[in-house]
Amino acid sequence: MKSPSATLLAEVRTFRQNHPDVRYVDLIALDIPGHFYGKRYPVEMLEKVAAGSPLKLPQNAVLLGAQGGLFKIGDYCFNDGDPDANRRLVPGTLKPVSWESQPLGQMLITSDGTAAPIEFEPREVLAKVLERLQHKGIHPVVAFELEFYLFDKKLDNGLPQFARDPLSDDADDQPNLHIERLSRFSEVLDDMAQTAKQQGIDITVITAEIGPGQFEINFGHCDDGLRAADWAALFCRSTRGVALKHGYRASFMAKPYLQFPGSGMHVHVSLYDAAGNNLLAAHQQQPLRHAVAGCLELLPHCMPIFAPNHNALRRLGGTVNAATRASWGFEDRDACVRIPESDPRNLRIEHRLASADANPYLVLAAILAGLEHGLEAKREPIAPLNEDRNSGNDFPVEMLDAVRAMQQQPVVRDKLGAEFVDVYCENKRQDHLAFQQEIHAREYRWFL
Incomplete structure (x- = not known):
């Protein structure tokens, strides 16, 4: 060897x-x-x-x-x-x-x-979570999905412009799910897909999303959580580079347009034992319910990870399939934690809250920490949205509130590491305060 x-x-x-x-x-x-x-x-x-x-x-x-x-x-x-x-x-x-x-x-x-x-390196944080799960006989299988927008390469006074349709040279300003958009932008999308494969990334399905110039890429299910997060990180890098080569600007910004859907990072996670049995499906799926409860309990305390900046917080609520509360449901895309229909072998959760510009290592670490906590605590979750459309727990939607909620939560500190939590929260607090140190034109219009 x-x-x-x-x-x-x-x-x-x-x-x-x-x-x-x-x-x-x-x-x-x-x-x-x-x-x-x-x-x-x-x-x-x-x-x-x-x-x-x-x-x-x-x-x-x-x-x-x-x-x-x-x-x-x-x-x-x-x-x-x-x-x-x-x-x-x-x-x-x-x-x-x-x-x-x-x-x-x-x-x-x-x-x-x-x-x-x-201790506060994102990949190391995830590595420690995965190592702990492995010692407990828990082996995650993970698949990321990433949404992104294509813009014209040139900005208009700093503002994004709709991607130009290469066939008609008109702006792609019609939000839709039409398959024809994949054909109209096939040259750049094919190059993105081919380049990703050259990087060793297992990409599968490409979808035209609802927003103008918005697309989604799905990755294959991977039994190595670190590699799955590597794929997501590397895809963002290569996609931006390929877009520029073709005269576009690709962005994973969470909410580039107020009137159109934001871009999310959806993460599918299933858990297996060493023999390949799906742990979530055992005992009439009782572990699934426990895992969901754990995810929902920690979710409000991991918001700085799932929505890591001011713009990412804008994405939450008010548009298609963007949750406003910590909720779950079967085949329900309005839920933070969706349970896709599947056979027992492939039973999994789909965590839908994170923005596309979140750190994939930390997003996966936070999700796994929630699942682990749920399996340990063995609590029943709140009612799914299928039974009660008003079901859900509030989560903070202001960064300073979110940072305080994360830094003070003992389970999050234990599962992700106290040193990491302190460093990460202070980084987010300082970033937020730095972002506020600029007077925008709107303030002069309103208050001058």
Whole structure:
């Protein structure tokens, strides 16, 4: 059996043989707001890293705000000397980048699995949740679905413009689910799909959504939660790049238009034991009800994860299939937690609350923590929407309220890690306050 370094070295050498024109590889990881950071390495230096040379980046790169700035969070950033932290290469993620003007490669890096993981790194948070579940004999199978909008490449005074129909050169300003939209935008959508597959991402169904220029991509069900979240993160990166190449701007912004539906991140999760039995389907589906109850109990305390910014909070309520309360239901897209119709083998939940621009590692970690808590507490859930259309628990819809609710919840602190919760909540609080430090034209119109 090959050692990890031997496997990585073979991966790098095979990549160099297959892509001799690639001189540099971007080593990338996702920060707290869900943006990639990293370094561009000469490919020959990558061989040394794969063979065991240290790979270090600043620890505090994980703490960047939405606009890239650093906030003082406890002793981090300004009182800790900005130390480096070890990262490692994620096997199987070295792939060519086809949307840049020059040949390039990219590869995921992470601190999880190193001697001193960064407790607040999103991938490490998810890795710890998955490891704990594995020790309990629980094996999740996960599938993400991501919605996004296509806009014209050029903004109009900073505002998005409808994507131009390449066949008629008219604005695609008619919200619909028509299959013809897939044909009209087939060139860019096909390139997005092909590029995603080149990145090792298992994408399946493409849907034209209700909003103008809005689409949804489904991913295959994956028995490796880290890989499933990797796919979601990498898809966002490649899709933005491909869109620009075709003269569009792709955005996973949660609510780009007030009058049209927002973009969500839907996550399907089923739980199995080591023998492959669906844990949620046992005992007349009683574990499913417990898991749902746990999800709904923790959901109001994980809102900074599911709706990570001011715009994401705008998406909640008021439009199609966007929940206003923590609710559940069978085959009900108005619910936060939907139970799709399926046979016992494939019984699962679909968590529909998160916005498309949420961090996929943290979204999945929060969902799994809720499921785990429910299976442990064994409580009955509130009535499903199928029985009571008014059923549901309130959740905070203002960021500062949401941050307080998350930071003070003992189960969330235990399941996701107290250090992570404190760091994440302060990051969101500081981001929100920074966002408020600008007077918009509307204020002058109203109050001057």
